[in-house]
Amino acid sequence: MAKKNYDVIIIGAGVVGSMVARFLSRYKLNILHIEKEADVCMGTTAANTAIIHAGYDPVPGSLKAVMNVHGNEMWDTLAGELHIPFERRGDYVVAIGKEELPALDELWDRGVKNGVPGMIMISGAEVRRREPDINPDVSGALWASTGGIADPFAATVAAAENAVINGVELMLDTKFEDFVMDGNRIVGIRTNRGDFGSRWVVNSAGLYSDEVMHKAGLRPEFKITPRKGEYYVFDRAEIAVNNVLFPVPSKISKGILVTTTVHGNTIIGPNAQEIEDKEDRSVTQEGLDEVWAGAQKLVPKLSLRYAIAVFAGLRAGGNAPCKTPGVDYKKDYIIEIPDEVRGFVNLGGIESPGLVSSPAIAQRVVDLLKDAGEKLEEKPDWDPIRPERPRFRDLMPEEQKILIQNDPRYGRIVCRCEYVTEGEIVAEIHAPIPATTYDAIKRRTWLGTGRCQGGFDTPRVVEILARELGVSPLEVTKKGAGSTLLARPTKEVEG
Amino acid sequence: MLKNMYDVIVIGSGPGGLAAAIEAKKTGAEDVLMIERDRELGGILLQCIHNGFGVEIFKEDFTGPTYAQQFISQVYELGVETLLDAMVLDISPTRHIYAISKWSGFAELDARAIVLAMGARERTRAQIRLPGTRPAGVYTAGTAQRFTNVEGYLPGQRFVILGSGDIGMIMARRLTFEGAKVERVLEIMPFLTGLTRNYVQCLLDFDIPLQLRHTVKRIMGNFRVEAVEAVQVDEKWQPIAGTEEIIPCDTLLLSVGLIPENELSKKAGVVLDPVTGGPFVDEGMQTNVAGIFAAGNVVHIYDLVDWVTEAGSVAGRAAAKYAIAQRQEAARHVKMQAGQNVRYVVPHRLDKESLVEADQKLQMRVIQPIEGNVWVEVKDGDELVTRKGQRYARPGEMVDIKLPQKAYDAVRKADTLTVNVVPR
């Protein structure tokens, strides 16, 4: 393959990589964005609690804390420009029983040190008023009014798409293999789809960020240890928690939340279990039991009867020591342009609060490049707005009528439980970042996430994908190569 | 062309809906509409290509599609209207329906009576909280049946089936017939949950092993199912350590129960029985909402389609009677409308039969004064029903006119009477 040369190559299209792509797309740079999976947002960003944290939790002085608070401030503008479902509704750290109250004070102090605005301590009675089904032994809560919830898939797709519209080249199914070095300078990368030259490479490979930086000979002691978190999702029609409810945190994690999401479903989770396999997203009985026990502490009235889905995500937990003098913290973010290797922007260990931090991290990357002497010339025609595609179920009947009149495909419901229409599915298949698998469509439209979990829509989606992509239904996959949904025509027996 | 108002609208054209629509017509409902989300009538019957249908009602051993055809023919013969490839989005307690379809766009319909016949959905993997990975190749038996029998594709080649319900066993045979391998059927209970006849003709006939008191402990495979880990359970359905067995396969079929599909019912204000998952109904299959009836799997899960047909007929008959009564009730009354130069008329509506007893007085006020001779007239469209002359008409002085008993015949024909006060 002919070697093409870029100014920047970004490895990884999770929310961090996609935000970096979007922020860099503002400048006159030739950018290549690569992702090893069949779609963006299939790593850590695909499975998490979707919280825009307020920022009282990270250790003061850490990069996590700075990125969290700075990122939090950026979300209103970001969500508006990119049309990301986002609600700044505040989050609660709930103390059950008097003995948990001192922990709230600790978080308060941390929040103050981190510069978190809008924190208020509220009484148990007030918590009960705002969340009637909360554990009656609630003694008080820290209400952080700048906390929020967002749709991480939408955020990633929107950012990556905005980047593509603004000239970034996105290549899916493209896996980083090695760097091409000239002395201690990175001049390109090797992938399974050929070599590409570049002046800069940005490492936003999430769970694999350690392996990428090791290929450049950097930070051999840095290791990503995946930490699995499992979740239950509840039927929107049966369970509706109003708020984002945290328990008082433990040493290893923020704890098992009970929270609403931007789609209206209540979810509970995650637990935290260190594992070895970076691709092990299996749901376990033990994990689910742990999540259930934790959630019941906050909202005893929950019933598993109304659980409609379970899933697991992997945190990309690193072991990098915090660079701030005097701060003894060993799991901080790596966001740096190292001295030892030229042409490298290294991002590592971006776990929670990764989603809220993502725009701040992207801005930091821009600043680091400027500090390193890059003349970043703005494109006069850079468009920060990513237009929204219509969601049938969110429209009023009058708007629905007009939508159908203009394109009858919006008149055909494919996912009965979530009211997703053929028009929306076709729009995603032909979007700037085409959705070409069942899961890609699911992430973007929320199809198949309801009561019947794809029982009704799967045959219809297969038919639409086959038709729109011009392939046989036998080639349609759930999540990329190796995950075909069908085996063979009914009437063709092998042999 | 869709009408605005129907006597009976049936939602769903499976066996319950078909029977309801036919019986509604036969009972005397005039305008009957069936709304069906698939492209053709028949519902779930179209994918149940095995036999065993109609043994009770027809004394026949039909396949599902043949059974459906017995009713589909009648639907067309009787003049039942159909709206296909259409989804009902909402039903109000006053029986206002919002439906959409690619071909008819957005439709708002009213019905004097509704029969809910949406059937059931299948219990999912998540609802039984089956641990493991989430690869392609995990299907409920019904979805696999749809692919195999209607879409024309086998969802896999090597199957494990969880659940010894009829759908699972039927699919075991079906898949074997099409050259796939069914490795095992696992059933968590200590007994068969489907019919013995199916055990014999679907499993025993083909040497497909059934393991009672067994379940799937976890699913394996990242992209596509590679195996399931089966395990034996004790009386409390807890896995017995040491009995695990990894069964290689590429597809897991779930046949773990049906749930009445009542999201629409809830929107209409229908109250559900938490035990059945379906509406509370009386002997006519009427729910707690007047004029809304339900029949079939949407009420509770049946095992013989013949009884679904029977329930559908009961609901259809009751719905038609309700609609006819509503029609008659509406026809009893004529609406009074304020016409030219009339601000309002009281009474607003009149029971036509009241004219049998006595004259009826209408009272009104004019908008503009007319200083001169006027006609106060009551009309049915262009036809004059009655009128009287006055020397003037002023807003400050109430005007009245008698509807005489002899106007009864003219009034009986009318839906609306318009009252005008005009210069003579």
Place this chain on the structure above:
Amino acid sequence: MAEETTKIICITCPMGCTLEVTHEGKTITKVEGEQCKRGKEYAQAELTDPRRMVTSTVKVKGGVHPLVPVYTAAPIPKPKIFDLLAELRKVELRAPVEIGQKVLENALGTGIDVLASRNLPAA
């Protein structure tokens, strides 16, 4: 010939009695476990000439669906099931198909036809 005992589940009615059939080859000497006389008849049939109704699908060209469901007009001998299915796999009809239409006449010389279960209109 040696006497053997075979267990058969009778499916004539939903009771599903388990029958203990003692037989020499295909000659039955004793049947136990039945709760009505149809059990003995079932056992006799199952042992000497087991038959099954077979339902499946065949390919259709130019129809609204790629397959049409079919059924045997009467139960066919059990040993011939898979041969019948192989024969059906070779069939390709042209839409429209009519319910009751003969898809395979005198299948495998059994004198039994295979018929279409439904109407299938042309696309």
